Amino acid sequence: xxxxxxxxxxxxxxxxxxxxxxxxxxxxxxxxxxxxxxxxxxxxxxxxxxxxxxxxxxxxxxxxxxxxxxxxxxxxxxxxxxxxxxxxxxxxxxxxxxxxxxxxxxxxxxxxxxxxxxxxxxxxxxxxxxxxxxx
Numbered sequence: 001x002x003x004x005x006x007x008x009x010x011x012x013x014x015x016x017x018x019x020x021x022x023x024x025x026x027x028x029x030x031x032x033x034x035x036x037x038x039x040x041x042x043x044x045x046x047x048x049x050x051x052x053x054x055x056x057x058x059x060x061x062x063x064x065x066x067x068x069x070x071x072x073x074x075x076x077x078x079x080x081x082x083x084x085x086x087x088x089x090x091x092x093x094x095x096x097x098x099x100x101x102x103x104x105x106x107x108x109x110x111x112x113x114x115x116x117x118x119x120x121x122x123x124x125x126x127x128x129x130x131x132x133x134x135x
């Protein structure tokens with residue numbers, strides 16, 4: 001029988017639940033859970049424990065976009081992590097997210113999403129380009 005004084009934790013689970021900082025080019029910082037940042041292939045690689053990247057050591061990823069764009073990227077990654085995660089969730093129309101994107105950041109958001117690999121799926125990509133007349 002194990003003592004109640006000892007709590008055994010999965011070290012990997014702790015690492016997955018920690019927070020990382022994403023910084024914008026204009027000096028703003030956004031804190032997101034590591035599993036949310038991992039929605040992006042680029043951020044996932046930057047934060048990989050197997051790498052010796054400066055971002056992995058500092059738990060900070062700079063994104064060369066202004067804060068308004070980085071904020072929408074973080075918001076979408078959180079949205080995607082929640083609705084792609086385990087457990088049943090009420091269906092949410094993709095339009096709910098795209099309606100909150102101001103036209104003046106739509107093109108920059110598409111460019112940032114392309115760089116960040118896998119952040120926006122094709123349904124959102126299509127809606128943004130049509131709704132904001134980017135095609």
